[in-house]
Structures are given as structure tokens and as C-alpha cells.
Amino acid sequence: MKPFEQLVTEHGAMVLRVCRAVLGPDEAEDAWSETFLSALKAYPELPEDANTEAWLVTIAHRKAIDVTRKRSRNPLPMEELPERPSADPPEEDQDLWDAVKALPDRQREAIAYHYLAGLPHREVAAITGSTPEAVRRAASDGIKNLRRTYLAPAAASVAPVPLPVGSVPAPASISVSKGETR
Amino acid sequence: MNTVEPGSSALPAPLRAVDPAALRALQTRLAAAAAEAGLLDLSYTTMDTPIGKLLLAATDQGLVRVAFDRENHDAVLEQLAGKISPRILHSPARLAAAVRQLDEYFAGRRRVFELPLDWRLAKGFRREVLAHLPQIAYGQTESYAQVAAAAGSPKAVRAVGTACGTNPLPVVVPCHRVVRSDGSFGGYLGGTAAKQLLLTLEAAA
The missing domain is CATH 3.30.160 (Double Stranded RNA Binding Domain)
Incomplete structure (x- = not known):
């Protein structure tokens, strides 16, 4: 069995991307820590042939549900959060996180688990209790929505708004994964 | 990836x-x-x-x-x-x-290690051999035969070699202080050059 450290090294960045996409940058770090702590606890019982990425994403998904439930029960911050080593995201990124947050849950999860974690639609469906076809649609719709709200915020206002630095104008059509059988 | x-x-x-x-x-x-x-x-x-x-x-x-x-x-x-x-x-x-x-x-500023050791990777006679090694003083050496005698099995010279060769805690448990009877270094898991360097370091300090 691989030392657990190897999982953290290999998949730490992926799990952070997933937590950020699903929960936003503020709550992502706590969710990351809780995900790996739970994973560490259960790790010795993990079958040798298990797909570690899917396993980690499954745990992250459950942690995200916990956080979301707590948030809805307790909409105000319970206490002052301690200082975190990482800085807040740059302001221009805040629009993006807002746009991701505004997506329907299914679309946000499909983007996180399929595009950011690299899991096939079938695996994402197993984690979220959906079907591969619905996940494929949610991922595709999610990207379209994101491009409409994030990359073209001008659509909602009269004055044209400049694109954020470094972003690319949306193409007329978006190529969505054809790699379903992967 | x-x-x-x-x-x-x-x-x-x-x-x-x-x-x-x-x-x-x-x-x-x-x-x-x-x-x-x-x-x-x-x-x-x-x-x-x-x-x-x-x-x-x-x-x-x-x-x-x-x-x-x-x-x-x-x-x-x-x-x-x-x-x-x-x-x-x-x-x-x-x-x-x-x-x-x-x-x-x-750096030549420490002769004895004061660290809690977990011996679980050394079992049986090998462990008895390794437990004796810290008694070989800094800068001194013993032959495989001397260590075998000290561990209570004078004939187990080869087993002492095996115990040193599989020492899970080299440097800290000083198997580098065990040498051949003719004075040559003998083998070392970290390589002969490393063994020579450690013995030279201890002789100089």
C-alpha cells in the first residue's frame, strides 16, 4: 500500500480545486483538511485496487454537503475565523467565484468532479446519485452558464464591461468532452 | 495525472x-x-x-x-x-x-544520541546485537567476533554481520563501529565510504 503522503502529494491540488469550486475559496481549505483527515482515518481499509481519485472526491463531496447543511442552519459566521496563511483571492477572481456559486448544485458538482477532478461521467454520477447522461448535460450546461455570467457580464448591463485581465473571449460554440468512454 | x-x-x-x-x-x-x-x-x-x-x-x-x-x-x-x-x-x-x-x-559536537527509539523493526538475536552497539564508545571499534561474544553467542559472527547489515537505525545505533578482526572496515549498508567517513569523523573529534 502506498504511504498516505503520496496521495496528498499526487491529489492535494486536485482536491483543493474541487473544494474551491464546490464551496468557494473561503471554505475550501477547511473542507480540504477534513477530507484528507477522514481519508487518512479510513485509508488502511481502502481496497488495493480502488480508484483513489474517485474515493477522495467522494469524501470531499460528503464534506461539502456537511458544510452546506451547516451553512443553511447557521447563516451567520459563528465566530471570528483565525488567520489563514493563504491570502484572499484577487478581486477579479471574486466575480468568477460568485458566478460558480450561482450555478445550480448539479452543474457546479459536474464541473468540479468531471472537469477539475477528471472523473468520467459514470463516476460522477455514482458520487452524486445521478446518471451519466444527466452529468454530461449538467457539465455542458454548467460551462455554458459560467461563460454567460462570468465572461459576459455586460449582457446584463447597458455599458460594456471590460473582460477581466487574462481571460479569453468566449468562442461561439463550446467544445464539450467527447471522452465519455475514458 | x-x-x-x-x-x-x-x-x-x-x-x-x-x-x-x-x-x-x-x-x-x-x-x-x-x-x-x-x-x-x-x-x-x-x-x-x-x-x-x-x-x-x-x-x-x-x-x-x-x-x-x-x-x-x-x-x-x-x-x-x-x-x-x-x-x-x-x-x-x-x-x-x-x-x-x-x-x-x-558537526563533531555530539557523541551520544538521546532519542527515544522504537525497536520494532529488529527482532530476536538481531535486536540483541543492535542493543549492544551503543555500548561501543564513540571513536572506538569492535570486531564482529567481539560483538558476537558480547551478545552471548561467540560463534554467531556471521549473524552479527547480518544484524549490522539490516540495522533499521544506522548512525544512531552505531553499527559503523563494528569492523573486521583484521582492522578493515567490512561492509556497510550506507557504503564503505560512508562507514569510513563516520569512523574518521569520530576519530578526529
Whole structure:
């Protein structure tokens, strides 16, 4: 069995991307820590042939549900959060996180688990209790929505708004994964 | 690594960007939280020394393994995962005392290690042999035959060689102080040059 450290090294960045996409940058770090702590606890019982990425994403998904439930029960911050080593995201990124947050849950999860974690639609469906076809649609719709709200915020206002630095104008059509059988 | 799918290039870049420093801070925090929750069975770190990079691993009972670069640290960690537990994290904070004492030793400023040791990787006669080694004083040597006699089995010279060759805690448990009766160095898991360097270091200090 691989030392657990190897999982953290290999998949730490992926799990952070997933937590950020699903929960936003503020709550992502706590969710990351809780995900790996739970994973560490259960790790010795993990079958040798298990797909570690899917396993980690499954745990992250459950942690995200916990956080979301707590948030809805307790909409105000319970206490002052301690200082975190990482800085807040740059302001221009805040629009993006807002746009991701505004997506329907299914679309946000499909983007996180399929595009950011690299899991096939079938695996994402197993984690979220959906079907591969619905996940494929949610991922595709999610990207379209994101491009409409994030990359073209001008659509909602009269004055044209400049694109954020470094972003690319949306193409007329978006190529969505054809790699379903992967 | 994940394959990049055609559609994923449509994602805004900040969704993918990860700050390596933030990730390192998270890993440090994880190791501390894991230790606090009693889930960290093995901590490890590596350090640079005059005999190459050493891997140090510890359980909650003490230092359990010191490994030379030539043993292949990844392979050693995988063995530890199988023999002790796969709940292993890179956790330099938990090995700070061992690193400090080894630094002092290599600088000629320490003669005796004062570290809790976990002997679980040495069993039976090998363990008896290894337990005797710290009694060979700094800067001194004993022959394999002398060690065999001291361990209570004068005929077990070859077994003493095996015990030294499989010492899970080299340098700290000084198997480098065991040499051939004719005065030549004999073998060493870390290489003859490393053994020579350690004995020269101790002779000079």
C-alpha cells in the first residue's frame, strides 16, 4: 500500500480545486483538511485496487454537503475565523467565484468532479446519485452558464464591461468532452 | 495525472490555479491535525548530511528507521507502509529533535544520541546485537567476533554481520563501529565510504 503522503502529494491540488469550486475559496481549505483527515482515518481499509481519485472526491463531496447543511442552519459566521496563511483571492477572481456559486448544485458538482477532478461521467454520477447522461448535460450546461455570467457580464448591463485581465473571449460554440468512454 | 479533456480548456484559469505555498501550508496543518487526532502512525522527514540524504521515520514511540539515499527512500517508505502502517505523512516538526542531534553529531559536537527509539523493526538475536552497539564508545571499534561474544553467542559472527547489515537505525545505533578482526572496515549498508567517513569523523573529534 502506498504511504498516505503520496496521495496528498499526487491529489492535494486536485482536491483543493474541487473544494474551491464546490464551496468557494473561503471554505475550501477547511473542507480540504477534513477530507484528507477522514481519508487518512479510513485509508488502511481502502481496497488495493480502488480508484483513489474517485474515493477522495467522494469524501470531499460528503464534506461539502456537511458544510452546506451547516451553512443553511447557521447563516451567520459563528465566530471570528483565525488567520489563514493563504491570502484572499484577487478581486477579479471574486466575480468568477460568485458566478460558480450561482450555478445550480448539479452543474457546479459536474464541473468540479468531471472537469477539475477528471472523473468520467459514470463516476460522477455514482458520487452524486445521478446518471451519466444527466452529468454530461449538467457539465455542458454548467460551462455554458459560467461563460454567460462570468465572461459576459455586460449582457446584463447597458455599458460594456471590460473582460477581466487574462481571460479569453468566449468562442461561439463550446467544445464539450467527447471522452465519455475514458 | 489527469488527462486534459477537450472541454476542460473552456474552464476559466483561476478554477485550476493552485498556489504551491498555500498547499504546503495545508499539508503542514494536516500533519498537525492528524497527530492530534491520533491518526498519524508514522512521521518522516529527510535531511542532508555528509554521507548523503538520510530519511528519518518515527512512530509515537520514537525513531523507528534511518535510511540511506542508496536504499531508495520511496521504497523504504513503501516497506514501512506495509510493515507498520500506511498512515504516513511528511512531518518534519515531529522529527526536529532527531534532526538537531544528527546535525550536532556530523558537526563533531555530539557523541551520544538521546532519542527515544522504537525497536520494532529488529527482532530476536538481531535486536540483541543492535542493543549492544551503543555500548561501543564513540571513536572506538569492535570486531564482529567481539560483538558476537558480547551478545552471548561467540560463534554467531556471521549473524552479527547480518544484524549490522539490516540495522533499521544506522548512525544512531552505531553499527559503523563494528569492523573486521583484521582492522578493515567490512561492509556497510550506507557504503564503505560512508562507514569510513563516520569512523574518521569520530576519530578526529
